[in-house]
Amino acid sequence: MPDSFHDDAWTCLPPPLGPERAGVALMRAFARVCEAVAATPSKTEKVRLVSEYLLSQSVPEASAAAVFLTGRVYPRRDSRTFGVGSALLVQAVVRISGEAGLEAAWRRHGDLGGMAGELLSAREGEDVPLSEVASVCDQLTRRRSVAGKVDLLEQLLRRLRPVEAKYVVKVLVGDLRIGLQESLVEEAIARAFDADLEAVQRANMLVSDVGETLRLAHGRRLSEAKLQLFHPVGFMLASPAETAAEALAAVGGEALVEDKYDGIRAQAHVAEGRAALYSRNLEEIPEFPELLEPLRRLGGPLVLDGEIVGYAGERPLPFTRFQRRLGRKQRELFIADEIPVRFLVFDILYQDGGMLWDVPLRERRQRLEALLPPEGAPFLRLALARPATRVEQVEAAFDDALARGNEGVLVKEPRSTYRPGRRGQAWIKLKRPYATLDVVVTGVEYGHGKRKGVLSDYTFSVRDGERLVTLGKAFTGLTDAEIERLTQVFLASTLEERGRLRRVRPEVVLEVAFGNIQTSKRHESGFALRFPRIVRLRPDKTPEEIDTLDRVRALHARAMREGEAGGEESGEE
Numbered sequence: 001m002p003d004s005f006h007d008d009a010w011t012c013l014p015p016p017l018g019p020e021r022a023g024v025a026l027m028r029a030f031a032r033v034c035e036a037v038a039a040t041p042s043k044t045e046k047v048r049l050v051s052e053y054l055l056s057q058s059v060p061e062a063s064a065a066a067v068f069l070t071g072r073v074y075p076r077r078d079s080r081t082f083g084v085g086s087a088l089l090v091q092a093v094v095r096i097s098g099e100a101g102l103e104a105a106w107r108r109h110g111d112l113g114g115m116a117g118e119l120l121s122a123r124e125g126e127d128v129p130l131s132e133v134a135s136v137c138d139q140l141t142r143r144r145s146v147a148g149k150v151d152l153l154e155q156l157l158r159r160l161r162p163v164e165a166k167y168v169v170k171v172l173v174g175d176l177r178i179g180l181q182e183s184l185v186e187e188a189i190a191r192a193f194d195a196d197l198e199a200v201q202r203a204n205m206l207v208s209d210v211g212e213t214l215r216l217a218h219g220r221r222l223s224e225a226k227l228q229l230f231h232p233v234g235f236m237l238a239s240p241a242e243t244a245a246e247a248l249a250a251v252g253g254e255a256l257v258e259d260k261y262d263g264i265r266a267q268a269h270v271a272e273g274r275a276a277l278y279s280r281n282l283e284e285i286p287e288f289p290e291l292l293e294p295l296r297r298l299g300g301p302l303v304l305d306g307e308i309v310g311y312a313g314e315r316p317l318p319f320t321r322f323q324r325r326l327g328r329k330q331r332e333l334f335i336a337d338e339i340p341v342r343f344l345v346f347d348i349l350y351q352d353g354g355m356l357w358d359v360p361l362r363e364r365r366q367r368l369e370a371l372l373p374p375e376g377a378p379f380l381r382l383a384l385a386r387p388a389t390r391v392e393q394v395e396a397a398f399d400d401a402l403a404r405g406n407e408g409v410l411v412k413e414p415r416s417t418y419r420p421g422r423r424g425q426a427w428i429k430l431k432r433p434y435a436t437l438d439v440v441v442t443g444v445e446y447g448h449g450k451r452k453g454v455l456s457d458y459t460f461s462v463r464d465g466e467r468l469v470t471l472g473k474a475f476t477g478l479t480d481a482e483i484e485r486l487t488q489v490f491l492a493s494t495l496e497e498r499g500r501l502r503r504v505r506p507e508v509v510l511e512v513a514f515g516n517i518q519t520s521k522r523h524e525s526g527f528a529l530r531f532p533r534i535v536r537l538r539p540d541k542t543p544e545e546i547d548t549l550d551r552v553r554a555l556h557a558r559a560m561r562e563g564e565a566g567g568e569e570s571g572e573e
Contacts (some may be wrong), residue, residue, distance in 0.1 A: 026130040027164040038178035063211035071176035077208035077231040082140040092153035117166030125161030129289035193217040232278035234421025238429040242392035247428040251413035257397040258385040260408040263309035265542040272299035294379040303350035316405045346383035362414040440543045441508040455487045464549040469524035477534030509538040517556040
């Protein structure tokens, strides 16, 4: 059965409702635009469809819909959780449809939304405004009991048409999957309200709320968006280079070369006696309370960008040892003494009420030099950096960084501005001279021998545009404790079982190393890694940040030039 439950009219947008009718049958309109967006591979067409849909609604309804279209119940700045997982949604669906066909529908669709749409396909439903769905989400947040949550979900799903239930469930579990990233919603807002796209992107980055950004765009008030402290913004990202010459050329021949640390990226917010650290996932980092008091002493208001790194004396700890500090919900006695950390700061985004994004890096660095304590101070340090105009200087900085125990260097253009959430050519990373890739696990299998009871064989993928394509399988490199923990994660995130193989939600990011790359007919990517092994888990990275198929192609081309790559896959990985 196809993953849609409608006639051709469902895929067409409704006529504009106008302010006096906006909100009527809004869930019907929301479901229609989701179906239409999912049906087209064209990003331009997706933007057009969403733009016209947003214009067809009142501003309050369009604001709420914009957030839902990013696949979230609440905007990024809102940390509320409503405690609804797959099990509760299944209970609510079963109450309405019964258990007949449940497992078959799950296997057919591989996601709860598609399953719910099929199982509820006999229902007619009624007109439900999206605002009522948002209200139910607020009630779910406040309701504590499992039974109470299931009651609310059941009441809502009984009122929805099948295709509406499909997309409500998808939003509730954060699995919309219609090829609509938040960046495309930003483009749709810019198109709908004839606004400058960069102004929309900047405003959304500052307020961390795409719904509020829509309101600002509608009122021609995008310039009024202000940074809200303790609501993290996106991190500027670096692009990879293979050689010092390539890196220096990318930044225009003049560079500020910083050590590249092997820790976790963090953004610090400081104001009025308070300090907090946030990860690349824009979630608060609670594991390092010893860093907060030194940050508070800086005064503020401030927003700093840097890396939290474990240290033993003056040497950075290997990430495999440092990561023991991660994921601990309660501070354990002596752990801070056993694995001490530092926050190595390399950028400043905000100071004393002023945004510094558009200030050149050279000047931002000068502000940091005036702000941070001397090199010998504990906990906080200014990241090591030196100017370079020649390839030999970059190579020397790279060698020195490796000698200090770091993983390479970042080559940055001194005139560059800070671009949150962007990856460009202003920052270039030059890492250790062995190849690794950041990948996401998309399939798991039970192991053999002593691992027969745990999910220890991982099929992993890279990103090809909006798709994930398989690249290989790895089963070495993690500890027994890590595999045991991940088994529970994968059991909870299984989308489909195919014999021994379980297809899982793409959530767990790994760094894998390998011998070389060769072409392959076995994997969707067209390539396979020889002797892949897991270097480490990457809880600090999201699936959106993994390496791309273009990166794999570039590494394969390089290996072919250097005579390291195999030809057609021989069957051994």
